[in-house]
Amino acid sequence: MSTATELITTRAPRGRRVGARPHRERLPWGNPLVYFIALVVIALILVPVAYIxxxxxxxxxxxxxxxxxxxxxxxxxxxxxxxxGPMFWQQVLNSTIAALATTAGAVGLGLMASYVLARYRFRGRGVLYALFAAGLMFPITVAITPLYIVVRNLGLMNSLPGVILPQIAFALPVTIIILVPFLRAIPDEIEEAAFIDGASRLGFFWRMVIPLAMPGVITTGILAFIGSWNSYLLPLFILNNEASFTLPLGVQAFSSQYSVDTARVLAFTSLSMIPALVFFSLFERRIVGGLTGAVKG
Structure with missing residues (x-):
């Protein structure tokens, strides 16, 4: 015991006690102008929310x-x-159903498409990936008229599926662009070892791919959920019954109905913002971590 103590003592660096915590260097504060600009941007974002x-x-x-x-x-x-008011809770339920369904559809389909694009080699793979990437350049405002015609011909007007299906389609490009680098970063040795152990391709997908890509899955799920929750233009064209409105449309209808009651309109607006703000605040680190992993991949 004494010999071990002597060895530790002799190997310990001079001027530092055994077991002492290493000294942490202080990070430089940087340019004060950067902090001032950051505070101004934060104030511009938070002041309107606090006012509401x-x-x-x-x-x-x-x-x-x-x-x-x-x-x-x-x-x-x-x-x-x-x-x-019962109408507020009905609109909260509609927004929740639309957001959860959009998230499940975008993440599920995007994960399967990303797995094929990342792990399989076939003719036209680059063109297909570029096609999904090009979808990022077309906002929903450009395709709102064709979408309206398609949804009407399918008989989905004034229904949540008429909103959910286009939202899934427009969430897929972002989902695929983020998930493909995650799936490409999975070593081939893991896949080969799984196949040697008798795992099928579907088993490898469920047991290995999804857990390893979970940061990207969570990130894309959060982005799809918030995008659906805040969606306004598409529900405006598809939904025309107040009972089927989502919260953004509910705010517009409520402000039109109580246009002279500004305080009540602000209360309705703030309540409609709280779920998205809380959801984003809780998972903000997940979003940053997922995007960082996608860039590294």
Whole structure:
């Protein structure tokens, strides 16, 4: 025991105790101008959100008298009235169904397509990948008229499937572009070892590919969910019944119905933003980690 202690003591660097924590170098602060610009950008983003949330706790008289002031006194009636309305919860349910279905469809189909593009070699693979990449250059506003005609001919007008299917299609390019580098980075030796152990291609996909690509799967799922939750233009063209509205359309309908009640409109708007803000705040690190892995791959 004493011999081991002597060896540790003799091998320990001079001037440092055994078991002492290594000294961490302080990172340089950098240019103060960068921090100032970052604070300005953060303020430009957060101030409108804070104004909407606080505006819901005010009365119309307070907003008219002092538009930039704080609630005095705080009024929760606007939020209680919105939460007590059945139409708000119906629209929350519609947005949740559309977002979850879009996420499941985009991630499921995108993962299977990415697996083929990343792990198989066939003629036209590069052209097919370029076709999906080109989909990033076409926003939904360009294709809204053809989409409207297709959805109408399919008999899906004024229904959530009429919104979900186009959203899946427009979420696929981003999903594939992010997932393909993840799947390409999986070593071929792992696949060969799995086949030697008797795993089928489908078994390798479920047991090895999906767990290894989970950071990218989570990232694409979050992006698809938030994109569907905030979607406005496509539901505006497809849905025409207030009972089938998603939350963005519900905000527009509510603001039109209560155009003179600014405080209540702000309360409805802030409540419709909270789910997306909370969801994004909880998984923000997952998004950054997934995109970083995609770039490295």
């Amino acid at each position: 949330v606080l505006g819901g706790f005010r009365t119309n008289a307070q907003i008219t008298t002092d538009p930039a002031g704080f609630p005095a006194p705080w009024n929760v009636e606007n939020y209680l009235v919105v939460l007590a």
